[in-house]
Amino acid sequence: MKTRRDFIKVSAAGAGAAAIGLSALNWNGVNTAQASNSQNPVSDEEMTSFPTYCEVCFWKCAGWTYVDKNNNIRKIIGNKEDPHCSGRLCPRGTGGVGMYTDNDRLKTPLIRETVNGKQGFRKASWSEALDLVASKMKGVADNYGPESFALFNHGAPGAHFKHLLHAYGSENEGEPAWAQCRGPREVGFSATYGSWIGSPEPTDIRDTDCLVLIGSHLGENMHNGQVQEVSTVIDRGATIITVDPRLSTIASKSKYWLPIKPATDLALLLSWIHVLIYEDIYDKKYIEQYAMGFDQLKAHVKNMTPEWAYGITTIQPDVIRKTAREMANASPSVIVHPGRHVVWYGDDSQRERAIAILNALLGSWGKRGGFYFKEALKVPKYPHPEYPHAHWSWKDNLDGKYPLSAMGITTELLKASIPEFDYKHQIKAWLVAGTNLPLTIPDKELFQTAAQSVEFIAVVDTMPMDITAYADVILPECTYLERYDTIRSAPHREPNIALRMPAVKPKYETKPSWWIAKQLGERLGLAAYFDYDDYEEVLDWQLKKLGTSLEEMQKIGVKIFDRQSGPLYLADGEDYTFNTNTGKIELYSTEFEDHGFDPLPKFTKHPEPEEGFYRLIYGRAPMHTFSRTSNNPNLYDLMNENTVWVNPKVAELWDLKKDQEVWLQNQDGVVSTFPIKVRITERIRWDSVYMVHGFGHKNKKLTRTYGRGASDSKLITNIMTDPMMGGSGMRGNFVTFLTTDPGKEDDV
Amino acid sequence: MRYGMAIDTAKCVGCGDCVVACQTENNVPNGYCRDWVVENVNGSYPNVEIELRSERCNHCENSPCVRCCPTGASHIVKGGIIMVTHNECIGCGACIESCPYDARYSHPEGYVDKCTFCQHRLEKGQNTACVEVCPTTCLHFGDLEDPYSDVSLALKNRTWKVLAPEAGTKPQLFFLT
Amino acid sequence: MKEELFVSGRNIPNIDPFLNIWHWEIPVYLYLGGISAGIMFFAGLFTVLGKEKEMPTTVKWSTFLVPVALVLGLFALFLDLKHQLFFWRLYTTIRIESPMSWGAWTLMFITPLSMVWAASYIKELIPGWKWKLGILDTIEDLVIKTRKPLAWAMMALAIVLGVYTGILLSAFNARPLWNTSILGPLFLVSGLSTGLAAIIWMSKSHFERTVLTKIDIVLIGVELFLIIHLFMGFLAGSAVKIEAAELFLGGEFTTAFWGFVVILGLIIPVILEILELIGFKIPIWIPSILVLIGGLIFRFIMVEAGQITRFLY
Ligand SMILES: Nc1nc2c(c(=O)[nH]1)N[C@H]1C(S)=C(S)[C@@H](COP(=O)(O)OP(=O)(O)OC[C@H]3O[C@@H](n4cnc5c(=O)[nH]c(N)nc54)[C@H](O)[C@@H]3O)O[C@H]1N2
Ligand SMILES: Nc1nc2c(c(=O)[nH]1)N[C@H]1C(S)=C(S)[C@@H](COP(=O)(O)OP(=O)(O)OC[C@H]3O[C@@H](n4cnc5c(=O)[nH]c(N)nc54)[C@H](O)[C@@H]3O)O[C@H]1N2
Ligand code: SF4
Ligand code: SF4
Ligand code: SF4
Ligand code: SF4
Numbered sequence A: 001m002k003t004r005r006d007f008i009k010v011s012a013a014g015a016g017a018a019a020i021g022l023s024a025l026n027w028n029g030v031n032t033a034q035a036s037n038s039q040n041p042v043s044d045e046e047m048t049s050f051p052t053y054c055e056v057c058f059w060k061c062a063g064w065t066y067v068d069k070n071n072n073i074r075k076i077i078g079n080k081e082d083p084h085c086s087g088r089l090c091p092r093g094t095g096g097v098g099m100y101t102d103n104d105r106l107k108t109p110l111i112r113e114t115v116n117g118k119q120g121f122r123k124a125s126w127s128e129a130l131d132l133v134a135s136k137m138k139g140v141a142d143n144y145g146p147e148s149f150a151l152f153n154h155g156a157p158g159a160h161f162k163h164l165l166h167a168y169g170s171e172n173e174g175e176p177a178w179a180q181c182r183g184p185r186e187v188g189f190s191a192t193y194g195s196w197i198g199s200p201e202p203t204d205i206r207d208t209d210c211l212v213l214i215g216s217h218l219g220e221n222m223h224n225g226q227v228q229e230v231s232t233v234i235d236r237g238a239t240i241i242t243v244d245p246r247l248s249t250i251a252s253k254s255k256y257w258l259p260i261k262p263a264t265d266l267a268l269l270l271s272w273i274h275v276l277i278y279e280d281i282y283d284k285k286y287i288e289q290y291a292m293g294f295d296q297l298k299a300h301v302k303n304m305t306p307e308w309a310y311g312i313t314t315i316q317p318d319v320i321r322k323t324a325r326e327m328a329n330a331s332p333s334v335i336v337h338p339g340r341h342v343v344w345y346g347d348d349s350q351r352e353r354a355i356a357i358l359n360a361l362l363g364s365w366g367k368r369g370g371f372y373f374k375e376a377l378k379v380p381k382y383p384h385p386e387y388p389h390a391h392w393s394w395k396d397n398l399d400g401k402y403p404l405s406a407m408g409i410t411t412e413l414l415k416a417s418i419p420e421f422d423y424k425h426q427i428k429a430w431l432v433a434g435t436n437l438p439l440t441i442p443d444k445e446l447f448q449t450a451a452q453s454v455e456f457i458a459v460v461d462t463m464p465m466d467i468t469a470y471a472d473v474i475l476p477e478c479t480y481l482e483r484y485d486t487i488r489s490a491p492h493r494e495p496n497i498a499l500r501m502p503a504v505k506p507k508y509e510t511k512p513s514w515w516i517a518k519q520l521g522e523r524l525g526l527a528a529y530f531d532y533d534d535y536e537e538v539l540d541w542q543l544k545k546l547g548t549s550l551e552e553m554q555k556i557g558v559k560i561f562d563r564q565s566g567p568l569y570l571a572d573g574e575d576y577t578f579n580t581n582t583g584k585i586e587l588y589s590t591e592f593e594d595h596g597f598d599p600l601p602k603f604t605k606h607p608e609p610e611e612g613f614y615r616l617i618y619g620r621a622p623m624h625t626f627s628r629t630s631n632n633p634n635l636y637d638l639m640n641e642n643t644v645w646v647n648p649k650v651a652e653l654w655d656l657k658k659d660q661e662v663w664l665q666n667q668d669g670v671v672s673t674f675p676i677k678v679r680i681t682e683r684i685r686w687d688s689v690y691m692v693h694g695f696g697h698k699n700k701k702l703t704r705t706y707g708r709g710a711s712d713s714k715l716i717t718n719i720m721t722d723p724m725m726g727g728s729g730m731r732g733n734f735v736t737f738l739t740t741d742p743g744k745e746d747d748v
Numbered sequence B: 001m002r003y004g005m006a007i008d009t010a011k012c013v014g015c016g017d018c019v020v021a022c023q024t025e026n027n028v029p030n031g032y033c034r035d036w037v038v039e040n041v042n043g044s045y046p047n048v049e050i051e052l053r054s055e056r057c058n059h060c061e062n063s064p065c066v067r068c069c070p071t072g073a074s075h076i077v078k079g080g081i082i083m084v085t086h087n088e089c090i091g092c093g094a095c096i097e098s099c100p101y102d103a104r105y106s107h108p109e110g111y112v113d114k115c116t117f118c119q120h121r122l123e124k125g126q127n128t129a130c131v132e133v134c135p136t137t138c139l140h141f142g143d144l145e146d147p148y149s150d151v152s153l154a155l156k157n158r159t160w161k162v163l164a165p166e167a168g169t170k171p172q173l174f175f176l177t
Numbered sequence C: 001m002k003e004e005l006f007v008s009g010r011n012i013p014n015i016d017p018f019l020n021i022w023h024w025e026i027p028v029y030l031y032l033g034g035i036s037a038g039i040m041f042f043a044g045l046f047t048v049l050g051k052e053k054e055m056p057t058t059v060k061w062s063t064f065l066v067p068v069a070l071v072l073g074l075f076a077l078f079l080d081l082k083h084q085l086f087f088w089r090l091y092t093t094i095r096i097e098s099p100m101s102w103g104a105w106t107l108m109f110i111t112p113l114s115m116v117w118a119a120s121y122i123k124e125l126i127p128g129w130k131w132k133l134g135i136l137d138t139i140e141d142l143v144i145k146t147r148k149p150l151a152w153a154m155m156a157l158a159i160v161l162g163v164y165t166g167i168l169l170s171a172f173n174a175r176p177l178w179n180t181s182i183l184g185p186l187f188l189v190s191g192l193s194t195g196l197a198a199i200i201w202m203s204k205s206h207f208e209r210t211v212l213t214k215i216d217i218v219l220i221g222v223e224l225f226l227i228i229h230l231f232m233g234f235l236a237g238s239a240v241k242i243e244a245a246e247l248f249l250g251g252e253f254t255t256a257f258w259g260f261v262v263i264l265g266l267i268i269p270v271i272l273e274i275l276e277l278i279g280f281k282i283p284i285w286i287p288s289i290l291v292l293i294g295g296l297i298f299r300f301i302m303v304e305a306g307q308i309t310r311f312l313y
């Protein structure tokens, strides 16, 4: 039995014998020189365009892939009809071409093998690789039951492999979108309004008079539709209030920037609630009609005055009052934005609850300029036999922990993979599709131990990302520009769907996920679940049920449907029942109470950095998506490494110079693998440092991004887990600077 | 007709979409660019201001790059667009030296290249690629002599500046402040 | 604190972080052009003055260097071109406003002229030389007959060439270090001086050397004056000009410029030349070589430093 333990030892011994083994096998084939770019621009008429929706992030903008006469993909342009992008893709979507052209792409299936005691990868045929994965899956099912096989996924491949997993008999599936991303806000909002926020967020930004951002760094967080709508807020001169320890781009465009002391947002939110209530400027009619628990709330925040919050947040009381009044003036056309990546300090569901409550007091839920009532089209399921019953799932391991988690908790699946955790049910093998776990899941030790513990790992990816180094079998998927995928049907003001279709044939020997899933399914005797030759059949069947067809969608790409669920907003005084226990907006959460959690959010103090240490905060750069784009040739051009932002006072203290390379060491002594350049900037508080997530790749096969910048994930070893939903609070980590090379450290 | 562009620094988020869009539209090789984004930070914490500017060739009315070109490869076309004819350019670099905005670069194939205001698109009645893509719609393009063009309207209601006016090139990029 | 950065990661080869599109080829080209201008000017001058006999190196022998230098210079320019296949485009148009075009055309005339001039002395240099083609004899006769008008033309073209080597740079408004009207005269004088240095080095006649050395001392004096003037102009100018001057006043070019160009390339040679005039025995090649090297370094520094300077906005 192979374990990853061997591999990791090998790679830890010096420059990485495994890596040498890989290069000896010429893993990625010949690095063909970049094709000449000398051709003049080609006019749109001389090209053919194919509909797609973007896979560079999860906003899923629809667009057109333009292909010239020589079958080169030249550009991707937004679909004007698409409500997600209105014809304008973000830089990552525009640079999506680079996902296709990147010479470092995975090209063939690869199988781990040991030659003379050294582990490496060798090229394999699809049938050999698929046979191997299927036989391992069979083995797991025979020896432990199919439930012991887990799927880690994110993005489009997920749908295909979830189908395979369920057909095979397991429900152990997780994506970072929950416990590493937006779980807490869905918990907080659904406790309050009985509805998730979901994606895209139903924030009516284009009509708002006051936008309040708690950390959300729209403009760097380049979720397209929101950014576009925010630009109209600036045009209209409406108020933006941004709470962020760093002068984010949007903070610089805001009427108020509240440079809050990190980890104290809940105090600010509670004091805002206090001001609204005790200055009597909340939306009384709305609260009376729709909400319950007001009196408890009022009593709860009695002492949470701006003066109280000032001592905690460092935000001046008069600024707190002024901003609260700004919100009240704009009410109900005001949005206190729920944020998206909200796993910060472990009490995140409660912070999100406070945000939800604040919105309720402002009467913004269901109101123009607040939150609209979203609607999505239900895409009918392509017929298949019923899924077999799974005897257990990750939930059964929890013993009542994280009762409000509604999606798989990735970190729990990892723990279940480690025998030492002694979980009731064990995970024995993984399929990883579209998620780069080593950079995505904080607490690398947990991930690595889990990866060493399981018997088998198959990875479906497009790039030789760090995750592939842990694989036993690597299955190369073609990029989103080269394949069909599921129909995009996301909630919006109007229900709409979008089609993704291949613009060119898959490069190299890559294959789409639907094909890989089907092939595995057939090998596992699950052919009945994949009753089609080509995914086109599935799409055409579904589209016809929706009143269109594959043929039509290939021409238009996006189709908008009429709303069925009623108007976008609540009419004045309209009766409305919320999907909560009480049918009301629950200012006092009965759901939380039932589970033994505080029904009203309480502020708890979080640890602060010791002297010489700074809180590590991180975020997005507008031109990159997590770790997936850092090797993209077009986007690499825009930003080829991350820097660590340091306040000039701190730089002076440490005698740091602009662009000086430093290593970061965290409170647990973990040091960044690579050095990172210093950016000295007034844009950040002196108690924190900031870096963009997604850099510091360790796989040499990523010829551009390898070793560039540092990984925030590696420095996040203290996880503050949300007791309600299992979110990985990542911002309780503190770092200090090492100005000399700490030497090659053992990276096990 | 006189083409010009207005860049709204109050709305630009510095995302670089204009740069990638230009790269893919105009086949600008990796490692090069016809447009770029500058961030200026002024003040001290917590009173800090940021100016974000998407810059490119200014299509100067008084263009030193055209004057200094020994072959006529750099020339002015309709609407005041400064163009470079690739197979007339000898790659002497004079125009690069002459540009106060460092807007030109030497293409790996030898000739000099720079922003063309997407002339090939204007000819077809399309807008420039960078303007078309900008997610914040902070770029405005059009005929400065037409009072109702997007760019004229943008300039009418706002204060603006040009870069390095003292260089005397009469630039046609206007930065809304 | 002020901070300025490219957020789109701009890093264009030879343009960022500062312009560096012109490398060694351009200073070498300017240098060889300057020397050629110097030699041709004095060859023309002493011919017009009717001093062929007294100044044989100046009028005759040194001119053999000129075609070689010009061709090498042109070759250097050619090497600088990035789109060389289209070199000929220089000669399909005349761009009055383009110094580069001027230079190309000036060289177009001056190079054959210098060849003809030198060739017309070849029989004196190599007794028994025979042209293989009859027509060449006819041309030679013609040249010898029209030597005076040709000398005038050569002086005029030499001045154009000498000034051009400076104007090529000074025409660039965008580079504050170059954008000064002093650069034309300065490069002309420096070119004349390096030309003289080359002749002095070659000359075996004491009389000729003395005459030329006297002229050189005057030229170097003028050059020093122009340099001081240049910096006074910068320091009285706008912020970008002051910044440009600072590259030489404490900045990264300070030692190279004041040490190698001004002291070793101008002041020491002028002292040595004066000493020689008043009777000290100085090996003649020492001041010459110092002037020649100083002139070369001067052009390297000016081209390099000028590209660093730019408008700030
Ligand atoms: N370009 C780009 N855009 C993206 C993505 C991407 O990868 N690239 N990813 C998308 C996804 S999946 C997500 S989830 C979203 C995430 O985007 P958001 O939800 O906007 O992310 P935030 O968690 O708000 O994190 C970033 C901001 O939080 C600030 N911050 C740090 N600590 C604190 C604190 O204690 N209090 C407050 N108030 N602020 C703090 C940081 O300074 C930073 O400005 O972005 C989406 N958009
Ligand atoms: N330290 C730290 N950790 C974080 C965050 C953070 O800010 N800091 N952000 C968190 C958030 S909000 C989120 S949503 C998650 C995101 O987590 P992930 O979705 O895991 O993020 P990526 O790093 O982009 O990894 C995506 C992987 O999918 C692969 N991929 C891309 N396209 C395709 C495709 O078409 N097919 C297949 N098969 N594979 C593909 C990429 O090559 C890459 O390996 O990360 C979370 N983790
Ligand atoms: S926001 Fe950008 S990266 Fe995300 S789907 Fe849209 S275009 Fe693609
Ligand atoms: S695309 Fe628009 S917002 Fe983005 S950098 Fe360019 S001008 Fe600014
Ligand atoms: S910006 Fe530069 S390249 Fe463009 S016209 Fe002006 S001088 Fe010429
Ligand atoms: S490089 Fe080309 S375009 Fe520029 S001046 Fe020389 S010939 Fe003209």
Ligand code: SF4
Pocket (backbone or CB within 6 Å): B021, B022, B023, B025, B026, B034, B035, B056, B114, B115, B116, B117, B118, B119, B128, B129, B130, B131
């Ligand atoms: S106008 Fe066209 S060529 Fe100029 S920067 Fe924009 S996209 Fe590029």
Ligand SMILES: [Mo]
Pocket (backbone or CB within 6 Å): A177, A180, A181, A182, A340, A341
């Ligand atoms: Mo996320």
